[in-house]
Amino acid sequence: MNDESMNILVIESSPHKNGSSNLLADNFIRGAEEKGHQVTVFDVARADLHPCLGCDFCGMNGPCSQKDDGGRLRDEILRADMMVLVTPLYYFGVSAQLKTVIDRFYSFTVKLDSRRMKTALIVAAWDSNEWTMTEVESYYDTLCRYMNFRDQGKILATGCGTVPMTSRTDFPQKAYELGRSL
Numbered sequence: 001m002n003d004e005s006m007n008i009l010v011i012e013s014s015p016h017k018n019g020s021s022n023l024l025a026d027n028f029i030r031g032a033e034e035k036g037h038q039v040t041v042f043d044v045a046r047a048d049l050h051p052c053l054g055c056d057f058c059g060m061n062g063p064c065s066q067k068d069d070g071g072r073l074r075d076e077i078l079r080a081d082m083m084v085l086v087t088p089l090y091y092f093g094v095s096a097q098l099k100t101v102i103d104r105f106y107s108f109t110v111k112l113d114s115r116r117m118k119t120a121l122i123v124a125a126w127d128s129n130e131w132t133m134t135e136v137e138s139y140y141d142t143l144c145r146y147m148n149f150r151d152q153g154k155i156l157a158t159g160c161g162t163v164p165m166t167s168r169t170d171f172p173q174k175a176y177e178l179g180r181s182l
């Protein structure tokens with residue numbers, strides 16, 4: 001590790017293990033690892049993670065009442081210098097799997113927003129209208145503002161409905177370059 005190397009946590013959230021968004025994430029990871037960063041993947045689509053119950057047992061700053069992979073997720077996020085949110089576009093928002101991760105920030109919101117964490121967003125969508133990514137981008141920007149995240153870049157990959165479609169675009173290269181830029 002060099003002096004500026006970071007621990008980067010990539011949170012993948014597609015039911016397609018070898019789908020479009022994870023292809024973009026792989027390219028990001030290749031670029032980041034070439035720069036000497038340590039990358040860990042948390043694949044929520046294959047984790048045991050349940051939606052926030054809103055029980056307020058945690059008071060936004062304490063243990064969660066649920067005994068699932070949320071504890072591991074919290075530890076991995078709080079250990080990381082940067083977090084990358086990776087998702088297919090589902091009805092103009094993030095996947096339910098990724099939304100579950102974000103809602104589970106609740107029990108450590110106080111710790112997380114004081115860390116001023118670096119973040120990035122990678123989204124794969126089928127369509128390529130100029131408004132396809134408007135809502136998901138706005139949601140992410142608002143989340144960054146509220147949580148004091150410091151955005152390092154967004155890959156808003158339109159026209160990436162399948163792996164062959166994605167491979168024909170320049171978005172894999174852009175994801176690689178984002179990783180290399182860190």
Ligand SMILES: Cc1cc2nc3c(=O)[nH]c(=O)nc-3n(C[C@H](O)[C@H](O)[C@H](O)COP(=O)(O)O)c2cc1C
Pocket residue numbers: 014015016018019020021022087088089090091092093124125126127128132160161162
């Ligand atoms: C439930 C569902 C909702 C979707 N909603 C959208 C959408 O709003 N806009 C869009 O362009 N594509 C939409 N898609 C297509 C996916 O975003 C697209 O195929 C993406 O490449 C899937 O990525 P993945 O292979 O990483 O899962 C949707 C697909 C599913 C299954």
